[in-house]
Amino acid sequence: MSRISKLLMTTACSFSMFFVTNTYAQVKVGSNPTTISSNTNLEVEATNGSKTVVKKDNGNVGIGTSAAPTNKLHVASTGTDNPVRFENMQTSTTISDRNVVADASGVLKYSNASLTGAISVRLSQTENMSRGGSGGWSHFTNDAVMTNTIPGASYNSGTDVLTIPAGTYLVTYTIDGGITSPLNGSTSVYVSSFFNDFANQSGNTRIHMNVAHNNTTQSNFGLGTTFLVTYTSTRSVNFGVGWGVGGTVPANTSMYFGKGTGISYIRIGN
Template sequence: MKRKLIYFLFLLTGNCIFMHAQVGIQTSNPQGVFNIDAAKDNPATGTPSSAQQANDVAVTAAGNMGIGTTVPTNKLHVNGTDPLRLQGVGTGSSSTDPLLVIDGNGIVKNIGTLGSLSIPSPAVFRLETAQSNFLQSQGAGGSQVVPMSVIKNSIPGMSYNAATSTITFPAGTYQITFVYEATHNATGCTISSYFVDFPLNATTSRIHNTASHSEGTLSNHGGTITYATTVPANKTWTISLGRGQSGNCSGAGMLLSATSTQVLVFRIGD
């Protein structure tokens, strides 16, 4: 029993020093209610320097804990070079999980999800094989599917069916740009008119593009049609290009160019 008591007293006097309800480990001058001086370099009196605090852990009467500082200003205050490492963190959701940022004072804060911040996320689709006699069987108002491949899709929840050229959207606000390049060498073909039926909520919205060009061999023409829209969750849209009302080109002869015919989709917010 005496040995146990002596050992207990040794622990108290050899490793921990109690002063007015303050606990110091390896220091006789604890800063706050609890202070570990790992390097045992704190002064016997007064406040440790910044270099001396760098190896300390301290808890104040307010319940703040400091690592690398004996005067923590927050519930957890870490002071040091590259002070935080989290290993084994799981994968989150960019559509539902909030983002963390650090303000000018080093305070960690939540600023919402990517969607709420309206940071654009892109998806790119491209025509890989040129389409000969495109829209040959379509009159004004008719359209034809453009069989594109997905080049990049960084929009969470968006999927693409390459067999049907159909995009399935998560709910949100989007900017969609249809870029096309073609040639049409039919006699009398000097005005090309095309349209895209963009998705809009439960319906579509038709946007035209009309341009004049030279007649004859290698009569190149192209255009860009852009639209901003909102869609509900699981809205589908098949990539198609239609023949507008204002052109004078018809029948065989149109070649829809590969690579330069693309669709760019940007999710710009919730």
């Protein structure tokens, strides 16, 4: 074949491809292959009449829609069938993830709803301590995380420090314990003061809780405080107990703390 013949054949094929491409710009697959809507580039029709379409003017994709799709992906179903299903979705592990909700027409949107959750640390067994009259601070050694469903939150049992990410929290701190000695005579403990330092926006706020004791062989008590706090950044919070000076507090005062001693952060907002 001469070069001229090859050139003419190539040119003819090129014009033919161009012609076919423009002639068959609309594609129909499946049932009723000769019928296609004038405003779609592609239609795939099932035997029951359900269609998947791609619109000409904006590229919107419709699955099962009876009319033109109104969003980039528009999925419709009939009867009680749910139109969308996702499998193997992974659990959120970051505080920056957002919730997705559907409006009244079924359009998916991000929601301002808060990512909720809680972290709770408590004593796993009774813990004995001995403090002097000058007061002080003690960390717990028999503590354990009861629950943690807040992404980004953690607890270091070695340092007794909770790491709390930004958010609004309802905080509960409880002390369950008792004084065992001395509780008789002129050096008895009549009033004792306990405290913990809680992180605020830029530092710490100390909250005191006082308790009066009976002048007997043992004085049990239960204390608690609940408050609301908002952190704009990740904060560190100590879990322990401070022994303040209150009333007559002699040296070597013996006390214990029970399993009701703990701290909980419940996330209620951003």
